[in-house]
Amino acid sequence: MNDLFSKFDALIQQRETLLAGGVEDPFNLVMERVLSPTQAVCNGRDTILLGTYNYMGMTFDPDVIAAGKKALDDFGSGTTGSRVLNGTYQGHREVEAALCEFYAMDHAMVFSTGYQANLGIISTIAGKGDYIILDIDSHASIWDACKMGDAEVVPFKHNDLEAMERRLKRVPEGAGILVVLEGVYSMLGDVAPLAEMVAIAKKHGAMVLVDEAHSMGFIGEHGRGVAEDQGVLDQVDFVIGTFSKSVGTVGGFCVSNHPKFEIMRLVCRPYVFTASLPPSVVATAATSIRKLMHGSNKRAHLWENSRRLHGGLQALGFQLGTQEPQSAIVAVIMPNLERGAAMWEALLKEGLYVNLARPPATPANMTLLRCSLCAEHSAEQVEEILGMFERAGKAVGII
Numbered sequence: 001m002n003d004l005f006s007k008f009d010a011l012i013q014q015r016e017t018l019l020a021g022g023v024e025d026p027f028n029l030v031m032e033r034v035l036s037p038t039q040a041v042c043n044g045r046d047t048i049l050l051g052t053y054n055y056m057g058m059t060f061d062p063d064v065i066a067a068g069k070k071a072l073d074d075f076g077s078g079t080t081g082s083r084v085l086n087g088t089y090q091g092h093r094e095v096e097a098a099l100c101e102f103y104a105m106d107h108a109m110v111f112s113t114g115y116q117a118n119l120g121i122i123s124t125i126a127g128k129g130d131y132i133i134l135d136i137d138s139h140a141s142i143w144d145a146c147k148m149g150d151a152e153v154v155p156f157k158h159n160d161l162e163a164m165e166r167r168l169k170r171v172p173e174g175a176g177i178l179v180v181l182e183g184v185y186s187m188l189g190d191v192a193p194l195a196e197m198v199a200i201a202k203k204h205g206a207m208v209l210v211d212e213a214h215s216m217g218f219i220g221e222h223g224r225g226v227a228e229d230q231g232v233l234d235q236v237d238f239v240i241g242t243f244s245k246s247v248g249t250v251g252g253f254c255v256s257n258h259p260k261f262e263i264m265r266l267v268c269r270p271y272v273f274t275a276s277l278p279p280s281v282v283a284t285a286a287t288s289i290r291k292l293m294h295g296s297n298k299r300a301h302l303w304e305n306s307r308r309l310h311g312g313l314q315a316l317g318f319q320l321g322t323q324e325p326q327s328a329i330v331a332v333i334m335p336n337l338e339r340g341a342a343m344w345e346a347l348l349k350e351g352l353y354v355n356l357a358r359p360p361a362t363p364a365n366m367t368l369l370r371c372s373l374c375a376e377h378s379a380e381q382v383e384e385i386l387g388m389f390e391r392a393g394k395a396v397g398i399i
């Protein structure tokens with residue numbers, strides 16, 4: 001028998017070597033208690049959370065929690081069915097209405113995760129003979145969508161306008177084109193030059209899809225994302241987003257003004273062939289989205305946090321993913337996986353949780369300590385975090 005698991009041997013070996021050094025397993029942390037959007041008890045310690053996607057701190061919002069509890073009482077724990085059969089409840093319609101209002105768009109379609117939203121929309125709209133032109137640093141769900149569909153897939157160098165245009169010029173005359181971009185790239189926390197990219201895409205007759213997973217709720221005057229911030233949202237054909245970050249629950253969506261958009265509900269397999277979200281989840285999402293429409297004070301505070309953390313880490317001598325703060329993600333570049341894991345553990349012992357990110361999730365084989373800020377972090381917590389980074393960085397010899 002040829003053991004189908006032998007392909008994982010190198011990874012198993014790398015993991016065993018890492019853990020043999022006595023380091024706590026960075027990919028097996030348990031949150032024993034969650035006290036607030038910014039605090040938890042992890043591996044027995046009181047810990048500040050700086051590695052969640054809870055950008056707007058909505059997970060403990062009293063209105064959000066009340067809406068979830070009420071839906072659980074009124075509609076039960078799950079729908080036990082697909083959106084196109086018995087799985088569309090009043091709550092699914094309400095959250096789609098909330099999304100249409102949030103983005104000021106005509107159509108919204110909710111999926112069970114953001115991963116499935118990308119998988120479904122991209123693989124369905126770009127078919128045989130069409131071209132997908134995408135940034136090489138695109139999220140795994142975008143790449144998996146490309147694999148699942150039948151279109152020609154042409155990546156270009158990250159955020160490189162010229163490379164993107166060169167690819168567009170090579171598309172055969174008359175072929176359908178979908179340009180796929182992200183607002184914020186989640187590994188380094190950098191923002192795409194969407195204004196220029198969307199203009200180039202439109203010049204070449206392409207449709208544009210932007211994944212705003214890491215910008216929704218935070219970036220842009222109304223929190224609609226980077227496309228709003230750069231003034232091109234009205235030219236974007238499809239916005240993909242998730243409820244698992246700023247919205248504070250789970251689920252994914254696509255919003256669009258395309259007049260034929262509703263047909264997607266019948267032809268998009270990751271929408272049709274899976275159970276719909278539980279009533280409590282769509283109720284919490286709808287409440288959270290409606291509150292995010294009025295989140296400008298929180299957005300301003302989150303920007304302050306981002307500037308404070310980015311500036312403080314830079315002053316301490318850490319190498320960061322961006323020269324200036326561009327989002328709620330501040331990525332600290334580590335020399336390699338071993339030192340990254342040691343630094344991650346030293347921070348955990350200080351009482352700070354960040355994400356350890358490594359290839360293949362990261363670009364250019366980098367190991368990163370990814371810090372994601374929350375609008376509920378206080379200025380004092382950010383100062384405390386900087387003190388933890390300083391002590392851990394010196395102990396591990398990173399600074």
Ligand SMILES: Cc1ncc(COP(=O)(O)O)c(C=O)c1O
Binds near residue numbers: 114118
């Ligand atoms: C850019 C991007 N798109 C999509 C997703 C998938 O979102 P979800 O967690 O809802 O599946 C993520 C999640 O990390 C993401 O970073």
